[in-house]
Amino acid sequence: MQIVSQLLFFAALAAAVFFFSRRAAGIRRNILQGRDIDLSDQPGRRWNNLLLLAFGQKKMFRNPLVAVLHFFVYAGFVIINLEILEIIIDGLAGTHRIFAPVLGPVYPVLIGCFEILAVLVAVSCAIFLVRRNILKLKRFISHDLDGWPRSDANYILITEIVLMLLFLTMNTADGVLQSRGAAHYTETGSFWVTGMFQPLFEGFSDSTLAGIERGAWWLHILGIFAFLNYLPWSKHLHIILAFPNAYFARLEPNGKMENMPAIQQEVLYAMQPELAPTDASAAEVPKFGAKDVHDLTWKNLLDAFSCTECGRCSAACPATQTGKALSPRLIMMKTRDRAEAAGRGETGKTLLRDYISEEELRACTSCGACVQECPVSINPLDIIFQMRRHLVMEESSAPQEWTLMFSNIENNMAPWKSSPDERDAWIHA
Amino acid sequence: MQIKTMAEYFAEGETPEVLFWVGCAGSIDQRSQKITRAFAEILTRTGTKFAVLGKEEACTGDPARRAGNEFLFQMMAYNNIQVLNNYGVKKIVTACPHCFNTLKNEYPELGGHYEVMHHTTFLQGLINEGRIKMKEGGSFKGKKITYHDSCYLGRANGIYEAPRAVLEALDAELVEMKRCGSRGMCCGAGGAQMFKEEEKGTTRVNFERGREAVDTGAEIIASNCPFCMTMLTDGVKETGKEDSVKVLDLAELIARDMQE
Numbered sequence: 001m002q003i004v005s006q007l008l009f010f011a012a013l014a015a016a017v018f019f020f021s022r023r024a025a026g027i028r029r030n031i032l033q034g035r036d037i038d039l040s041d042q043p044g045r046r047w048n049n050l051l052l053l054a055f056g057q058k059k060m061f062r063n064p065l066v067a068v069l070h071f072f073v074y075a076g077f078v079i080i081n082l083e084i085l086e087i088i089i090d091g092l093a094g095t096h097r098i099f100a101p102v103l104g105p106v107y108p109v110l111i112g113c114f115e116i117l118a119v120l121v122a123v124s125c126a127i128f129l130v131r132r133n134i135l136k137l138k139r140f141i142s143h144d145l146d147g148w149p150r151s152d153a154n155y156i157l158i159t160e161i162v163l164m165l166l167f168l169t170m171n172t173a174d175g176v177l178q179s180r181g182a183a184h185y186t187e188t189g190s191f192w193v194t195g196m197f198q199p200l201f202e203g204f205s206d207s208t209l210a211g212i213e214r215g216a217w218w219l220h221i222l223g224i225f226a227f228l229n230y231l232p233w234s235k236h237l238h239i240i241l242a243f244p245n246a247y248f249a250r251l252e253p254n255g256k257m258e259n260m261p262a263i264q265q266e267v268l269y270a271m272q273p274e275l276a277p278t279d280a281s282a283a284e285v286p287k288f289g290a291k292d293v294h295d296l297t298w299k300n301l302l303d304a305f306s307c308t309e310c311g312r313c314s315a316a317c318p319a320t321q322t323g324k325a326l327s328p329r330l331i332m333m334k335t336r337d338r339a340e341a342a343g344r345g346e347t348g349k350t351l352l353r354d355y356i357s358e359e360e361l362r363a364c365t366s367c368g369a370c371v372q373e374c375p376v377s378i379n380p381l382d383i384i385f386q387m388r389r390h391l392v393m394e395e396s397s398a399p400q401e402w403t404l405m406f407s408n409i410e411n412n413m414a415p416w417k418s419s420p421d422e423r424d425a426w427i428h429a
Numbered sequence: 430m431q432i433k434t435m436a437e438y439f440a441e442g443e444t445p446e447v448l449f450w451v452g453c454a455g456s457i458d459q460r461s462q463k464i465t466r467a468f469a470e471i472l473t474r475t476g477t478k479f480a481v482l483g484k485e486e487a488c489t490g491d492p493a494r495r496a497g498n499e500f501l502f503q504m505m506a507y508n509n510i511q512v513l514n515n516y517g518v519k520k521i522v523t524a525c526p527h528c529f530n531t532l533k534n535e536y537p538e539l540g541g542h543y544e545v546m547h548h549t550t551f552l553q554g555l556i557n558e559g560r561i562k563m564k565e566g567g568s569f570k571g572k573k574i575t576y577h578d579s580c581y582l583g584r585a586n587g588i589y590e591a592p593r594a595v596l597e598a599l600d601a602e603l604v605e606m607k608r609c610g611s612r613g614m615c616c617g618a619g620g621a622q623m624f625k626e627e628e629k630g631t632t633r634v635n636f637e638r639g640r641e642a643v644d645t646g647a648e649i650i651a652s653n654c655p656f657c658m659t660m661l662t663d664g665v666k667e668t669g670k671e672d673s674v675k676v677l678d679l680a681e682l683i684a685r686d687m688q689e
Binding site: 062252253254255256257259260263264266267268270271288289316318319321322323324325326359362363364365366367368369371372385388389390391392393398399401402404405406409410413414415416418420421422423424425426427429 | 430432434451453455456457458462465466469481483484486487488490492493494495496497498499500501503504505507530533534535538539580581584585586587611612614615617618619620621622623624625626627628629630631632633634636637638
């Protein structure tokens with residue numbers, strides 16, 4: 001009987017790892033559809049960002065109350081993984097609480113800490129559900145999230161609460177069985193949180209308790225395997241990708257736009273023809289700006305897959321706040337959706353127009369609030385700029401006023417209609 | 430006002446302390462010209478040896494670049510850098526945060542390396558060095574002033590303290606808007622929006638920001654950017670408070686109350 005359970009566990013673990021890896025490789029492929037960009041410079045500053053922005057969640061603390069709650073969930077997730085390691089070893093080896101004899105008196109302290117964290121995770125998630133569904137915070141009831149994204153968020157929070165409750169139920173039943181000296185239930189001493197709830201289970205027989213304990217144990221670990229595989233299909237993937245995304249975050253001043261060396265070169269040759277290579281006709285004409293995900297960089301696509309749809313960007317965006325079509329969160333969600341679709345082989349569609357409209361791109365004031373607010377180092381502005389470059393340079397598509405502005409700059413050296421000779425008129429006025 | 434151009438300094442074989450990059454708005458737009466004159470007056474009165482480029486100055490290319498026209502930007506940058514480098518310019522001050530951002534952050538990789546300052550930082554320096562002294566009991570004493578962070582000085586370049594330090598010299602009461610500092614709300618002009626009609630929405634960005642500024646109860650909205658100036662002035666007008674609430678640039682505020 002024991003061996004059957006071990007084999008079942010092995011099968012479940014192997015399936016979870018297999019399907020997760022397959023999906024992870026798929027996401028990696030989807031991200032690498034983007035064009036190459038070298039982000040290997042300044043490792044010192046990058047590690048610093050990784051520590052501060054990802055591990056330290058620095059930007060979350062712009063709103064300290066939410067940051068603390070989120071930190072509980074994050075710490076719970078990271079630290080409770082130690083417990084999962086024990087569960088996996090137990091499951092494979094057919095042992096029970098294999099770390100207990102090794103760690104001795106430290107063991108119940110450790111589990112006690114996990115239990116406190118589990119309670120904090122469950123409470124925080126419950127508060128998050130309230131914020132989303134009862135308090136209805138503006139950024140959570142926004143139409144950006146209509147349909148699947150809104151359900152996705154709720155499923156994640158509910159699953160996390162259920163997993164924590166299963167963990168606590170398992171420990172409560174285990175504690176009672178230990179106190180009765182039941183076979184296989186290693187004596188560890190009472191746990192901090194579930195110790196208080198043991199009286200609730202005292203009325204049950206040993207076999208009922210063992211059923212509860214085993215049931216909760218299995219549901220907990222199978223739930224975790226299932227969640228692991230839900231993760232990469234959901235916005236919750238940020239718990240993994242926030243780390244590389246912080247490492248590869250842009251290090252230049254926020255106000256600096258990405259240079260286009262190809263155009264810089266071309267202008268140089270136009271101004272100083274003697275520098276131009278003589279076999280210039282052989283050079284292939286590069287594409288300017290981005291029409292589709294393949295024209296964006298892999299960092300732009302990593303951004304898209306790192307987005308957890310929290311909406312801090314859109315809540316700060318002046319265009320979104322004044323009812324324009326643009327929402328930086330949607331820019332990221334649409335980029336991810338198109339990258340997924342392109343990865344599946346969707347043809348005949350492009351990010352521009354089929355996903356993101358010209359109207360959205362035109363509404364951006366380049367104020368940088370979206371970049372400033374994003375806790376996971378996403379840069380929606382960079383995508384908007386690249387798509388604007390495509391519109392203007394590849395399609396000559398610009399509002400009439402912009403076309404006029406361009407010609408004014410070109411002819412009058414100023415964006416307005418004015419004579420260059422008038423430029424110093426203010427001195428004599 | 431006697432203002433010399435770079436060419437005039439060059440002809441005399443002299444080098445100014447700093448180049449005042451006026452920018453298109455500061456040169457052409459009537460309202461912004463007042464800011465330009467106020468800042469030039471401060472420079473003159475503090476005995477700062479400065480020059481302007483005059484007719485040789487051209488758009489930095491910022492609005493073209495942000496609208497997506499990289500070719501035009503690169504052309505403007507090429508020509509401006511040629512002019513600046515030919516004069517051997519080392520230090521630039523400008524009253525426009527868009528010019529500031531482009532000159533400081535975007536010209537270096539195109540071959541233009543200068544020490545670039547925004548006029549608010551420059552004013553802070555002049556105040557700290559004691560070159561600007563304010564009148565006792567000046568006209569802003571005790572008055573409520575709110576400060577609007579421009580995006581290209583604030584978030585784009587992380588300059589939040591210098592302009593506030595300059596305002597402190599006025600002995601006024603600084604009241605902050607709800608969205609200020611790195612959370613400051615845009616006026617609506619950046620990213621080349623200044624040069625086109627706003628996309629359709631429920632309201633205009635500058636109406637929203639103008640309302641927020643007026644709601645502080647301040648008599649003066651201090652700005653540091655010619656585009657914010659235009660947008661906020663219209664935003665205040667929309668609230669009907671244009672007679673009691675004035676939008677003024679930091680340079681204008683300082684120029685008004687400086688000791689002779």
